Each structure stands twice: as C-alpha cells, then as structure tokens.
Amino acid sequence: MPGLSTGVIQRSPTGIGTQEGMNILVIAGTYRVTLNTATGEYAFTEPSSTTNLLDGNSISIAPNPAKDVLNITVTAQELKGDVQVTLFNQKGQKVLTSNLNIQDRATLQVGNVQPGVYTLHMTNGKSIVGKQVVIVK
Numbered sequence: 001m002p003g004l005s006t007g008v009i010q011r012s013p014t015g016i017g018t019q020e021g022m023n024i025l026v027i028a029g030t031y032r033v034t035l036n037t038a039t040g041e042y043a044f045t046e047p048s049s050t051t052n053l054l055d056g057n058s059i060s061i062a063p064n065p066a067k068d069v070l071n072i073t074v075t076a077q078e079l080k081g082d083v084q085v086t087l088f089n090q091k092g093q094k095v096l097t098s099n100l101n102i103q104d105r106a107t108l109q110v111g112n113v114q115p116g117v118y119t120l121h122m123t124n125g126k127s128i129v130g131k132q133v134v135i136v137k
Helices: none
Strands: 004-011 015-019 022-026 029-036 041-045 059-062 069-074 081-088 094-102 105-109 116-123 128-135
Touching: 059 128, 069 094, 069 116, 081 105, 094 105
Parallel strands: none
Antiparallel strands: 004 029, 015 022, 029 041, 041 128, 059 069, 069 105, 081 094, 081 116, 116 128
C-alpha cells in the first residue's frame, strides 16, 4: 500500500514523540510501528503482532465526517478493553479525552467539538492508534 511503512523500534525511556506538532505519548518498550504517510495515521503494537490496526477491518470510525457522535468499532483484540480516547486538533492541542470500555463498539460524543480535522488517539496501555476524523456542523 503506498504511503504505508512498518518497522520495529525500541523506545526508552518513557516519553512523548511528536508528529506535526501533536504529542504522542509512548511508554518505554519495543513496538511494531505502522505509519500511513498519506493520511498521518499511526499504530504502535507489540513487536510480535501481525494485526494491521490501520486497516478498515481492525478499527472503524463512523460516521466520518461526524456531527454529534463517533461510533468506534474494534475487531482487533490488541485494542479491546479499557481505552483512553483523546481528540487532538491540527495544532496538537488536546480537545477531548474520554475513557471508554470497548469490547466491540463504543460511542464518543463530539457535539461540543468545533468543526475541523482531528486525530483520534486511542490507547489501552499496550497499543496506540491514531486515526484522522472530521467534525462538521
């Protein structure tokens, strides 16, 4: 797939990485990293993981664009359970944070969020995924 890169990195100590101004919290350890340079989406998973968390079958977010709610559907075991979801604007500012328990599907209320393009950052402490979403009014 054009624009998709995968590799393994070791991150130590715990810290914050930056992609176009957004802070990406990364806990110390070794990760399999997938970056989609065409969309800015990213995934950090265990090195032995064979699941591509950026494909549409692992995590889907709909509707996108959204007005009031984002429905998050997760089929990948790597991101199920207690998940912290954070919405970052294009300046890297945290706009919304919510703790969700995602077994298959969860809903994030975005009715109070200003229209724009955002990165939806999801982590359960083991895996991290960032997906682009659009909020409209």
